[in-house]
Each structure stands twice: as C-alpha cells, then as structure tokens.
Amino acid sequence: MDNITSLIPRDRFLPLCPENTAEGAPRRTGIEIEFGGLTEARAARLVADAIGGRVIEKTAHDLVVEDSEWGAVEICLDTQWRDKAGGKLADLGLDLSRAVVPVEIVTPPLEPGQLPALDRLRGALRAAGAQGSRNGLLLGFGVHLNPAVADETTEAILPVARAFALIEDWLRKADPIDPARRLLPFVDPWPRRLVDRLAGEAVDWSMADFIDAYLAETPTRNRGLDLLPLFRHLDEGRVSGALGDGGLVSARPTFHYRLPDCRIDEAGWRIAYEWNRWVMVERLAADGAALDRLAGEWLDYRAALTTTRGDWFAHLEERLGDLELWTAA
Structure with a gap:
C-alpha cells in the first residue's frame, strides 16, 4: 500500500489519457476546491494574488475573480442558501454555517499547462489558514475534478x-x-x-x-x-x-470525480497527487x-x-x- 501511494507523483500533473479530444483539442478540466478557515472575501483575494485578476463581489457570500490567467474563477459559500444573503437573519445564519459549510473555489475548464498553478494556489491558501477535511469531525470537504470526456x-x-x-x-x-x-x-x-x-x-x-x-x-x-x-x-x-x-x-x-478529500492544511498533500490517481x-x-x-x-x-x-x-x-x-x- 505505502509503496504504491508513495510512487504516485506529487510534483507534476500527469497527462490525461488520451490527452486530446476527438477533435484534436487538449482536454480541459474544471476543478472545485472546498475548504474552511477563510472567508469568501479572503479566499478571493488570495486567488487574485496567485493568478491575477480583479475581485468582483456579487454578494458577501458569492464572488468572482475576473480576468485571471484562468479566466473567471468563482468563490462562494457552498450552500444553496447563499442567494438569501442581505437580510440580517439570513446573513447571521450563513455566517454561523461556516463551522460546517465550506468555501468553494470553482475554476473554469483549465488547459493542461494551467494545472500546475493549482498547487501554487493551494500553497497560498494553506499559508493563510485554510482548513481541510481532517480539521474537524464534520468537515466533509473535497476536491472535485471534471475532466472533459475525450x-x-x-x-x-x-x-x-x-x-x-x-x-x-x-x-x-x-x-x-x-x-x-x-x-x-x-x-x-x-x-x-x-x-x-x-x-x-x-x-x-x-x-x-x-x-x-x-x-x-x-x-x-x-x-x-x-x-x-x-x-x-x-x-x-x-x-x-x-x-x-x-x-x-x-x-x-x-x-465528475468527487472522491478526493481536501487536505489543504496538510504539508505533504498536493492536488497533483489526487489528479494523478484519476489519471491511473x-x-x-x-x-x-x-x-x-x-x-x-x-x-x-x-x-x-x-x-x-x-x-x-x-x-x-x-x-x-x-x-x-x-x-x-
């Protein structure tokens, strides 16, 4: 067990198999990263610092980083109730929900050459205090990979x-x-x-x-x-x-591969590792x-x-x- 998992690369993203679509274009992949410990606004600022762009606040719980090197990146509190924001009671409930509801970063479909920046962003989020699945008993946070079908x-x-x-x-x-x-x-x-x-x-x-x-x-x-x-x-x-x-x-x-945990606060964890398990x-x-x-x-x-x-x-x-x-x- 340990021998195999230790051999899976963590320092690079292996190519999908096949790498291109039937039309000959590189297969793109959207990524969703769930975590706790940071507000949506703080997370959005870190995204902009890592990959460029400007933060646009649609609501206090729903932001977008536009004009980044990836395009538009969404950052939100991952609950269907965030569209109720604006009232005092609703905002209080949403703020209290942070104990178990993750902040989510949702990328547009990324080209293979853009994937390494994911772990650069992961490092910035970890340094700022982002928390992963193992930080609490009810923190079911994950990383979702959405590779386009060939x-x-x-x-x-x-x-x-x-x-x-x-x-x-x-x-x-x-x-x-x-x-x-x-x-x-x-x-x-x-x-x-x-x-x-x-x-x-x-x-x-x-x-x-x-x-x-x-x-x-x-x-x-x-x-x-x-x-x-x-x-x-x-x-x-x-x-x-x-x-x-x-x-x-x-x-x-x-x-829509949603199995991997988000272990963003653990020093040895890398998004590349979870990606490469899908490539297998x-x-x-x-x-x-x-x-x-x-x-x-x-x-x-x-x-x-x-x-x-x-x-x-x-x-x-x-x-x-x-x-x-x-x-x-």
Missing part, C-alpha cells in the same frame, strides 16, 4: 467507468478518505451490483444500455464518480424521464487487455464463496503494482 461515444466513456468500478476499492483504501466524508452521503461507493454488470455484460452495451443500467443501479449524485451530469448531457430525455426533473443535475460533458483510472481504461483481465478476475472473485473485501484490495495492490499506471508517459 469523445461522446460509448467506446470513449464506458471503459473509464469500468476501470473506475474495478479499482474504486483501491482508491478508497490505499489512502483512506476522511471518516466524516464516509459518514456523509456525498461519496458513497458504486453498488456492487453495478460493478458486476460493468465487469460482465457491459462489454456489449450501447450508450442507452449503459445509461439505463446506471439509472437502475444508482440514480443518485452521491457517488465518488458521479456520471449523471454526463448522462444528462448525452441523453437529457432519458435521465429526466428516470429522475423526474433531472434530479437537479446540471448537464456537462465531463467525468484513465490509463487502465486505455489498456483494453489489462481492463478485461481485471474484469474477469473480479467476476471470479465474486463467484468464490470464500473471498472477502480485503482479498480484492490485496489483489488490486498486486495488479496495480504490475501495471505501474503512475509512471511518466
């Missing part, structure tokens, strides 16, 4: 879902997520039934089959990898038909032979009556050690 086809998307399903146990246990986030229903694991289907019958799925199976097995956004925004983008009618109004899902052509998923997806082999091993594991969850984690440690998905491209 192509809006089954061939480009389904292998990534299969790869994530098969190694999610390792992503969760090799570097365990904070207990508060495990208790809160924000990043629950994919159901075993969905993993079974992705390992087996999914090889013959169309995109409609894939979406239907996902909606049948996990019609919720509270997963470490939330595919509902992508599916609503691809087939709004199918998703809305299953979830009513769409389940308050905003359509976007990205993978994409690299496994791109290796068809390795992916099919691991899927077959999962089905054998599930069929054996004497195996435990720990057995699969140990197997993943061995397999991932062989594949070395963290190495430089």
Whole structure:
C-alpha cells in the first residue's frame, strides 16, 4: 500500500489519457476546491494574488475573480442558501454555517499547462489558514475534478467507468478518505451490483444500455464518480424521464470525480497527487487487455464463496503494482 501511494507523483500533473479530444483539442478540466478557515472575501483575494485578476463581489457570500490567467474563477459559500444573503437573519445564519459549510473555489475548464498553478494556489491558501477535511469531525470537504470526456461515444466513456468500478476499492483504501466524508452521503461507493454488470455484460452495451443500467443501479449524485451530469448531457430525455426533473443535475460533458478529500492544511498533500490517481483510472481504461483481465478476475472473485473485501484490495495492490499506471508517459 505505502509503496504504491508513495510512487504516485506529487510534483507534476500527469497527462490525461488520451490527452486530446476527438477533435484534436487538449482536454480541459474544471476543478472545485472546498475548504474552511477563510472567508469568501479572503479566499478571493488570495486567488487574485496567485493568478491575477480583479475581485468582483456579487454578494458577501458569492464572488468572482475576473480576468485571471484562468479566466473567471468563482468563490462562494457552498450552500444553496447563499442567494438569501442581505437580510440580517439570513446573513447571521450563513455566517454561523461556516463551522460546517465550506468555501468553494470553482475554476473554469483549465488547459493542461494551467494545472500546475493549482498547487501554487493551494500553497497560498494553506499559508493563510485554510482548513481541510481532517480539521474537524464534520468537515466533509473535497476536491472535485471534471475532466472533459475525450469523445461522446460509448467506446470513449464506458471503459473509464469500468476501470473506475474495478479499482474504486483501491482508491478508497490505499489512502483512506476522511471518516466524516464516509459518514456523509456525498461519496458513497458504486453498488456492487453495478460493478458486476460493468465487469460482465457491459462489454456489449450501447450508450442507452449503459445509461439505463446506471439509472437502475444508482440514480443518485452521491457517488465518488458521479456520471449523471454526463448522462444528462448525452441523453437529457432519458435521465429526466428516470429522475423526474433531472434530479437537479446540471448537464456537462465531463467525468465528475468527487472522491478526493481536501487536505489543504496538510504539508505533504498536493492536488497533483489526487489528479494523478484519476489519471491511473484513465490509463487502465486505455489498456483494453489489462481492463478485461481485471474484469474477469473480479467476476471470479465474486463467484468464490470464500473471498472477502480485503482479498480484492490485496489483489488490486498486486495488479496495480504490475501495471505501474503512475509512471511518466
């Protein structure tokens, strides 16, 4: 365990796999960073100091840094009630909510060359007193990665879902997520039934089959990898038909990877490390032979009556050690 996690780079962002879209453009990624310990105004000022731009205050709890080297960056108190700001009682409630509600920085879609500045910003936020997931019992703060899909086809998307399903146990246990986030229903694991289907019958799925199976097995956004925004983008009618109004899902052509903790106050933590763990998923997806082999091993594991969850984690440690998905491209 320690050997593998220690080998994942923290000093650089590995390229996505594939690096470009089907049209030949670099794949962009939006990033969301949640943390405590700072006001929205202070965080916005730090963003502007780190990447340039000017702070615009829409409300006391909703700001934007415009004209930065990334474009427009949003900084807000991450609650739907922030639009009630302005009244004394509402403002008091919002201020009190800071004990458990994070401030969130939301970037526009970033090009690969812009990603290193994320850890420069992380360092500035940490130095100013930003707090991460492990600073309190109920601080379920995370980092969300939203890499654009390479192509809006089954061939480009389904292998990534299969790869994530098969190694999610390792992503969760090799570097365990904070207990508060495990208790809160924000990043629950994919159901075993969905993993079974992705390992087996999914090889013959169309995109409609894939979406239907996902909606049948996990019609919720509270997963470490939330595919509902992508599916609503691809087939709004199918998703809305299953979830009513769409389940308050905003359509976007990205993978919404929300598993990582935000450990911004810990000296050794880097956003690059969490990014590179996602890249491992994409690299496994791109290796068809390795992916099919691991899927077959999962089905054998599930069929054996004497195996435990720990057995699969140990197997993943061995397999991932062989594949070395963290190495430089």
